[in-house]
Amino acid sequence: MKLSEIASILECSIADNDIDIVGINTLKDAKENEISFVSNSKYVKDLENTKAAAVIISENLASKLPANCIPLVTKNPYWSMAILSKYFAPPIEEETLPLPQIGTNSKISPKAEIANGAVIGDNCIILAHVYIGAKSVVGNNTVVYPSVTIYRDCQIGNECIIHANTVIGSDGFGFATNEKGEHKKIYQNGNVVVEDDVEIGSNTSIDRAVFGSTLIKKGTRIDNLVQIGHNCEIGEYSVMVSQSGLAGSTKLGRNVVMGGQAAAAGHLEVAPFSTFAARSGITNSIKEPGKTYAGFPLMGHRQWLKLQAKLARLIK
Amino acid sequence: MKLSEIASILECSIADNDIDIVGINTLKDAKENEISFVSNSKYVKDLENTKAAAVIISENLASKLPANCIPLVTKNPYWSMAILSKYFAPPIEEETLPLPQIGTNSKISPKAEIANGAVIGDNCIILAHVYIGAKSVVGNNTVVYPSVTIYRDCQIGNECIIHANTVIGSDGFGFATNEKGEHKKIYQNGNVVVEDDVEIGSNTSIDRAVFGSTLIKKGTRIDNLVQIGHNCEIGEYSVMVSQSGLAGSTKLGRNVVMGGQAAAAGHLEVAPFSTFAARSGITNSIKEPGKTYAGFPLMGHRQWLKLQAKLARLIK
Amino acid sequence: MKLSEIASILECSIADNDIDIVGINTLKDAKENEISFVSNSKYVKDLENTKAAAVIISENLASKLPANCIPLVTKNPYWSMAILSKYFAPPIEEETLPLPQIGTNSKISPKAEIANGAVIGDNCIILAHVYIGAKSVVGNNTVVYPSVTIYRDCQIGNECIIHANTVIGSDGFGFATNEKGEHKKIYQNGNVVVEDDVEIGSNTSIDRAVFGSTLIKKGTRIDNLVQIGHNCEIGEYSVMVSQSGLAGSTKLGRNVVMGGQAAAAGHLEVAPFSTFAARSGITNSIKEPGKTYAGFPLMGHRQWLKLQAKLARLIK
Numbered sequence: 001m002k003l004s005e006i007a008s009i010l011e012c013s014i015a016d017n018d019i020d021i022v023g024i025n026t027l028k029d030a031k032e033n034e035i036s037f038v039s040n041s042k043y044v045k046d047l048e049n050t051k052a053a054a055v056i057i058s059e060n061l062a063s064k065l066p067a068n069c070i071p072l073v074t075k076n077p078y079w080s081m082a083i084l085s086k087y088f089a090p091p092i093e094e095e096t097l098p099l100p101q102i103g104t105n106s107k108i109s110p111k112a113e114i115a116n117g118a119v120i121g122d123n124c125i126i127l128a129h130v131y132i133g134a135k136s137v138v139g140n141n142t143v144v145y146p147s148v149t150i151y152r153d154c155q156i157g158n159e160c161i162i163h164a165n166t167v168i169g170s171d172g173f174g175f176a177t178n179e180k181g182e183h184k185k186i187y188q189n190g191n192v193v194v195e196d197d198v199e200i201g202s203n204t205s206i207d208r209a210v211f212g213s214t215l216i217k218k219g220t221r222i223d224n225l226v227q228i229g230h231n232c233e234i235g236e237y238s239v240m241v242s243q244s245g246l247a248g249s250t251k252l253g254r255n256v257v258m259g260g261q262a263a264a265a266g267h268l269e270v271a272p273f274s275t276f277a278a279r280s281g282i283t284n285s286i287k288e289p290g291k292t293y294a295g296f297p298l299m300g301h302r303q304w305l306k307l308q309a310k311l312a313r314l315i316k
Numbered sequence: 317m318k319l320s321e322i323a324s325i326l327e328c329s330i331a332d333n334d335i336d337i338v339g340i341n342t343l344k345d346a347k348e349n350e351i352s353f354v355s356n357s358k359y360v361k362d363l364e365n366t367k368a369a370a371v372i373i374s375e376n377l378a379s380k381l382p383a384n385c386i387p388l389v390t391k392n393p394y395w396s397m398a399i400l401s402k403y404f405a406p407p408i409e410e411e412t413l414p415l416p417q418i419g420t421n422s423k424i425s426p427k428a429e430i431a432n433g434a435v436i437g438d439n440c441i442i443l444a445h446v447y448i449g450a451k452s453v454v455g456n457n458t459v460v461y462p463s464v465t466i467y468r469d470c471q472i473g474n475e476c477i478i479h480a481n482t483v484i485g486s487d488g489f490g491f492a493t494n495e496k497g498e499h500k501k502i503y504q505n506g507n508v509v510v511e512d513d514v515e516i517g518s519n520t521s522i523d524r525a526v527f528g529s530t531l532i533k534k535g536t537r538i539d540n541l542v543q544i545g546h547n548c549e550i551g552e553y554s555v556m557v558s559q560s561g562l563a564g565s566t567k568l569g570r571n572v573v574m575g576g577q578a579a580a581a582g583h584l585e586v587a588p589f590s591t592f593a594a595r596s597g598i599t600n601s602i603k604e605p606g607k608t609y610a611g612f613p614l615m616g617h618r619q620w621l622k623l624q625a626k627l628a629r630l631i632k
Numbered sequence: 633m634k635l636s637e638i639a640s641i642l643e644c645s646i647a648d649n650d651i652d653i654v655g656i657n658t659l660k661d662a663k664e665n666e667i668s669f670v671s672n673s674k675y676v677k678d679l680e681n682t683k684a685a686a687v688i689i690s691e692n693l694a695s696k697l698p699a700n701c702i703p704l705v706t707k708n709p710y711w712s713m714a715i716l717s718k719y720f721a722p723p724i725e726e727e728t729l730p731l732p733q734i735g736t737n738s739k740i741s742p743k744a745e746i747a748n749g750a751v752i753g754d755n756c757i758i759l760a761h762v763y764i765g766a767k768s769v770v771g772n773n774t775v776v777y778p779s780v781t782i783y784r785d786c787q788i789g790n791e792c793i794i795h796a797n798t799v800i801g802s803d804g805f806g807f808a809t810n811e812k813g814e815h816k817k818i819y820q821n822g823n824v825v826v827e828d829d830v831e832i833g834s835n836t837s838i839d840r841a842v843f844g845s846t847l848i849k850k851g852t853r854i855d856n857l858v859q860i861g862h863n864c865e866i867g868e869y870s871v872m873v874s875q876s877g878l879a880g881s882t883k884l885g886r887n888v889v890m891g892g893q894a895a896a897a898g899h900l901e902v903a904p905f906s907t908f909a910a911r912s913g914i915t916n917s918i919k920e921p922g923k924t925y926a927g928f929p930l931m932g933h934r935q936w937l938k939l940q941a942k943l944a945r946l947i948k
Contacts, residue, residue: 113444128745131462146763146781149462149480163802164781170479170518173539181571202802202837205518205540223805224837227558242859255813429760445761447778465778465796483834486795489855497887521834521856543874
């Protein structure tokens with residue numbers, strides 16, 4: 001897409017040469033042929049090192065861009081990015097892609113739908129009513145139970161088991177909001193990557209990344225009705241018990257255990273081998289590995305027990 | 317259905333003329349050819365203005381009925397209504413309805429099931445394993461991802477996106493219970509109406525109304541694994557984050573935000589622009605618009621922070 | 633499977649005769665031709681009365697086995713059992729089983745998948761995209777809405793209603809973990825039994841038992857997005873409101889009510905007619921029937937109200 005078209009869509013002017021833009025990305029990850037945006041003062045520090053060809057930016061920050069990076073000045077850069085995201089969203093299905101490629105000895109139900117461009121490995125079992133989207137890849141020896149939906153561009157590893165009616169790759173919950181309170185969808189053009197030996201329960205939702213990947217590392221165990229937001233990262237051998245949830249961009253280290261109905265806010269980092277009792281509510285990053293927590297607000301598990309004892313005394 | 321048949325089903329006698337009854341409804345909304353019921357003292361005030369042709373009622377309240385309204389006296393009117401609700405439930409599918417009507421340029425997967433009597437607008441994408449029930453209507457430019465189930469008689473607006481494995485129009489959780497503790501299903505003969513520009517995440521459940529409609533107004537954003545009970549109303553541009561829930565008949569004003577795992581009890585009204593932090597528990601109506609809340613029991617967000625500080629001191 | 637093969641898989645030696653083993657089971661329930669295991673000191677008491685032909689056991693406990701029971705000594709008996717569980721797992725589908733048997737007057741959507749060996753009763757309605765697994769049995773007059781998945785070997789009673797996208801019989805969340813933090817799946821070779829007159833909402837997950845059955849007794853009402861772990865038992869006419877959950881092996885008596893988002897830890901017993909307010913967290917068994925509870929930690933409902941009043945005073 002020509003930069004001039006983008007400027008026209010966003011109703012702003014560009015001073016400079018009309019280059020080709022192939023995608024949108026964060027300031028950090030944008031390549032020389034991508035456009036980026038800055039909508040939050042937290043990311044201003046990433047401006048000086050960005051490789052993006054152009055950046056959607058508010059007027060007051062435009063001077064901080066590197067010399068070779070073209071500013072697209074708009075009043076609400078986040079809203080502008082939301083508008084633009086739609087133009088870089090691939091179609092849901094692409095009939096022109098090659099027929100799905102199925103490995104040897106895999107058993108695909110004739111009632112499953114494998115979209116063009118998908119690749120299934122060897123010795124897989126794909127049951128009825130499964131949907132595997134365009135360009136998604138499933139490894140070897142993986143079992144996908146009925147009515148699982150895997151959106152396009154996702155990757156599932158070897159030796160995985162995905163239980164019925166789970167969704168992998170649905171859109172992250174992303175939108176910009178204007179001063180009238182109206183929302184504009186931010187198309188989620190990233191994907192989900194599930195590594196080897198992962199088991200995922202039934203009716204669980206794992207959202208695709210807005211940019212890049214939501215990542216479920218090898219050996220993880222995820223139970224039923226679990227929510228994993230866009231751009232999360234689950235460390236190796238972590239365990240998420242039923243009805244627990246992670247808001248967007250939170251990263252768990254390896255062997256983290258989230259008890260039933262436990263939840264974490266977005267953009268946190270949780271140290272390896274942390275354990276969270278059922279219904280814990282995590283709102284800050286955890287730096288020290290190997291501890292056990294409970295409660296909301298979160299505290300050490302022993303502290304929580306002490307607090308409950310104090311409260312019990314209050315009502316006597 | 318003749319009123320005499322109804323009286324016979326409910327094992328009660330009628331004094332008067334044998335009229336035709338076409339549906340059951342609340343005292344407030346019942347039309348001249350419908351039957352109603354009163355099972356809760358809260359609704360006695362609606363008796364005097366009801367237009368219902370007949371009302372299922374306990375003996376002690378029968379005298380409060382308007383003169384032209386026929387009483388059907390039973391011991392447990394709620395249980396009687398439950399019994400009767402089944403007789404007014406339409407069949408799940410009706411082969412005699414016209415073939416589904418599909419707008420121009422819409423792409424319907426051959427693995428989707430569009431029931432007879434359904435109407436799909438223009439430029440829609442309906443993916444594999446979707447089910448759209450009898451007489452349901454989908455507007456223009458709407459995308460329905462795989463394994464979404466839309467029950468009969470529901471309406472989905474224009475420019476909507478419904479993510480995989482979400483259910484719209486499943487039966488509300490309604491039943492009468494007798495003195496032995498046994499339950500009798502109340503058939504949910506209402507529907508769900510989703511207005512334009514609504515996005516709904518994956519694995520979410522929106523129940524149909526028992527009478528009338530569950531209503532999701534335009535511009536609303538609903539995340540994954542959200543529960544919306546029967547007869548709820550979600551105001552324009554409201555936001556429900558993952559794993560949040562509303563019990564039946566609760567009404568949110570416009571631009572209300574329910575944080576992750578937040579929940580509201582039933583039959584509440586929430587003022588516009590209210591914001592509820594993650595895991596808030598709302599048990600009373602909110603009258604003042606524009607405030608931020610947290611906790612369970614619910615309190616102002618600042619008060620909640622203050623309370624947590626006090627509790628933290630308790631354990632030192 | 634010969635016991636010598638099992639010993640070879642588990643890399644341990646057997647001293648004795650090479651008998652045929654047909655399944656794994658708990659010490660209590662194992663029959664004369666089954667193997668069992670002991671991995672938790674809590675179950676040591678079951679050793680002396682076990683009928684199991686052989687038991688996977690740690691060296692220090694081996695002497696407690698009855699005389700006729702063959703020990704298979706391994707370092708981590710739970711891990712060994714997990715390894716072995718795979719060998720006793722039946723295939724997901726079996727083409728050699730008889731074609732599904734459908735009762736009279738049942739209406740099965742051609743877009744449903746009924747696996748070989750399944751049996752459907754009379755007057756059932758099975759909608760599109762439903763999956764009913766091998767050897768599963770559905771009673772008479774039962775309605776199964778679209779995209780419900782019922783795994784193999786499950787039993788659904790008469791007069792049941794199962795709403796869209798619900799999963800019955802997905803694997804319980806069972807695995808052994810070794811000293812490196814790696815997990816080994818425990819195959820869940822039990823089933824789910826749903827008795828008569830049960831209604832289950834949409835997007836709910838009911839896991840199959842690891843051994844034996846997860847049991848939902850007659851007249852139970854289960855709402856949307858509910859989690860029921862493996863080996864749970866729900867008493868007659870119990871009610872589980874939306875987003876509530878039970879961890880594994882918990883048993884509810886009859887007419888227990890779990891409010892919205894309420895949850896119980898595993899291995900508990902809850903007395904009949906207990907009521908739990910929304911978001912209750914049950915961590916101990918309840919012995920006295922008929923009481924009402926709230927809070928997490930759980931307390932009497934009145935106590936909880938008192939506590940909240942005290943806390944409200946704290947912040948004044």
